[in-house]
Amino acid sequence: MEFLSQKNDASLFAFGTHSKKRPHNLVFGRLFDHHILDMVETGVAGAWP
Amino acid sequence: MDEARTRPLARNGVHLRHLPTELHLQNNCPVPHLPLEIQLLRCARADGPDVRANNSRAAHSLALLVHMVDSKSAKTSRARRFLRNREAKLNENPKTALLVRGQKTSGLINSILIDLFMLKKPYGALLLRVEHAASRPRAARTPLTPLTAFVPPRQACT
Numbered sequence: 001m002e003f004l005s006q007k008n009d010a011s012l013f014a015f016g017t018h019s020k021k022r023p024h025n026l027v028f029g030r031l032f033d034h035h036i037l038d039m040v041e042t043g044v045a046g047a048w049p
Numbered sequence: 050m051d052e053a054r055t056r057p058l059a060r061n062g063v064h065l066r067h068l069p070t071e072l073h074l075q076n077n078c079p080v081p082h083l084p085l086e087i088q089l090l091r092c093a094r095a096d097g098p099d100v101r102a103n104n105s106r107a108a109h110s111l112a113l114l115v116h117m118v119d120s121k122s123a124k125t126s127r128a129r130r131f132l133r134n135r136e137a138k139l140n141e142n143p144k145t146a147l148l149v150r151g152q153k154t155s156g157l158i159n160s161i162l163i164d165l166f167m168l169k170k171p172y173g174a175l176l177l178r179v180e181h182a183a184s185r186p187r188a189a190r191t192p193l194t195p196l197t198a199f200v201p202p203r204q205a206c207t
Contacts, residue, residue, distance in 0.1 A: 001147075001149070009135070009145060010144070010145035010147045012146040012147070013146060014149070016150055016159070016161065017158070018151070024155055024158050025151075044161060049160075
């Protein structure tokens with residue numbers, strides 16, 4: 001992630017995964033100086049367009 | 050002191066006259082062929098007197114010198130402009146967000162990532178196919194920083 005942020009010059013990220021144990025998982029994070037500052041892991045219960 | 054060699058230093062705000070004479074007249078620097086500013090820095094870091102203690106102008110000049118030597122140097126003017134743009138600014142540019150799809154995602158997560166990307170549009174990057182270890186955090190040899198739900202905000206950040 002830190003590599004990708006350096007490449008794209010980005011300081012925020014959202015990372016989406018899905019597994020049986022953690023369905024619809026979405027991790028939000030912030031970076032400072034291309035290093036991870038903090039992350040929050042959330043699960044999506046439902047979404048409406 | 051050679052006038053031609055000190056001119057670029059002065060242009061960057063480093064005034065040698067603020068620094069104590071014993072600092073910039075030393076000849077016992079370890080590598081004599083290095084650029085002048087690096088020699089100065091080595092002198093200042095090795096066993097030179099700590100000028101920061103009693104002279105704020107000297108401290109300012111020394112700090113600038115350290116910055117000049119430590120910062121990356123660019124060869125072309127285009128690269129110099131690029132690096133200057135990446136430096137800290139008074140008014141920062143908008144933050145770019147990376148929206149990364151993991152190794153395996155559901156349709157729900159995909160649509161959410163696309164929605165977030167649409168909201169963030171000019172300053173976002175949607176990476177749907179990442180051929181990198183980041184897409185497999187559990188298999189990566191160097192593990193990512195462990196997840197914590199809420200990290201208390203640090204002093205430096207807002």
